[in-house]
Amino acid sequence: MNKDGKVIRGRFGEQNLRNKRVGRTERIQSVKREDDGTIRLNRFIANAGICSRREADTFIASGVVTVNGKPVNEMGIRVKPGDDVRFNGQRISAERKVYVLLNKPKGFVTTVEDPHADRTVMELISNACPERIYPVGRLDRTTTGLLLFTNDGEMTKRLTHPKYNRKKIYHVHLDKNVSKNDLQQIVDGITLEDGLVAADSVSYVEPEDKKQVGIEIHSGKNRVVRRIFAHLGYKVQKLDRVYFCGLTKKNLPRGRWRFLSEDEVSFLKMGSF
Numbered sequence: 001m002n003k004d005g006k007v008i009r010g011r012f013g014e015q016n017l018r019n020k021r022v023g024r025t026e027r028i029q030s031v032k033r034e035d036d037g038t039i040r041l042n043r044f045i046a047n048a049g050i051c052s053r054r055e056a057d058t059f060i061a062s063g064v065v066t067v068n069g070k071p072v073n074e075m076g077i078r079v080k081p082g083d084d085v086r087f088n089g090q091r092i093s094a095e096r097k098v099y100v101l102l103n104k105p106k107g108f109v110t111t112v113e114d115p116h117a118d119r120t121v122m123e124l125i126s127n128a129c130p131e132r133i134y135p136v137g138r139l140d141r142t143t144t145g146l147l148l149f150t151n152d153g154e155m156t157k158r159l160t161h162p163k164y165n166r167k168k169i170y171h172v173h174l175d176k177n178v179s180k181n182d183l184q185q186i187v188d189g190i191t192l193e194d195g196l197v198a199a200d201s202v203s204y205v206e207p208e209d210k211k212q213v214g215i216e217i218h219s220g221k222n223r224v225v226r227r228i229f230a231h232l233g234y235k236v237q238k239l240d241r242v243y244f245c246g247l248t249k250k251n252l253p254r255g256r257w258r259f260l261s262e263d264e265v266s267f268l269k270m271g272s273f
Helices: 011-035 041-047 053-062 121-125 153-160 180-188 224-231 262-270
Strands: 065-067 085-087 099-104 144-150 168-174 190-192 195-197 201-206 209-217 236-244 257-259
Touching (some): 041 053, 041 065, 121 144, 144 153, 153 262, 168 224, 180 190, 180 201, 190 224, 209 224
Antiparallel strands (some): 099 144, 168 209, 168 236, 201 209
């Protein structure tokens, strides 16, 4: 502003003004473009749970993605509902893949729907997302700890099928002191009604408390931890899953949930655990 009270706009000020106008116009155009029902191809692929958006750009550039039968390798391509999008020849769904990790409290049944159950785990994550997600595997009503939810069927299969033997760690409270001989037997292997099962490792949580043990196991057999200790004459009083396929309870209080990070999802897909 000069001494006469008039506003002086230099080149910098004019450029700033133009930039603001351009930015506003671009935002308006962007909103209109989103409203037409289309979505960027890399986001479509990421929502399908194939990979991250950045990785999708790499795949698009390499020519392994087709839209309505035609290969695409340009960035910024947009698709609409009904388009036939394929990755390495396999059609992919536009549904966003969701991954929710819950620290399950005691007293909730692991089921999507059960008219006979007072409380189910679905109540605890009911406000997580609009997508229909379901628990990956199950924990008994009295068992606490990590429980994963998703709508990714392929991942669910990889994490739960017994042949994949995914790593789990449990904190077990027992009704009496566990002998060192029994700990060794658990590692050496125990024959249950459905076959031999052996823990990867087992130890006392605290040296002075022989009633609490931590057990690391890959077996996918149903209720395997409870059955192992029952076979040896112990009763499990508390069972808490503290580790599941690379995921931990860190910063996740009992009864709370959180979304998995992109890195965690990628880690699960790689199966590096």
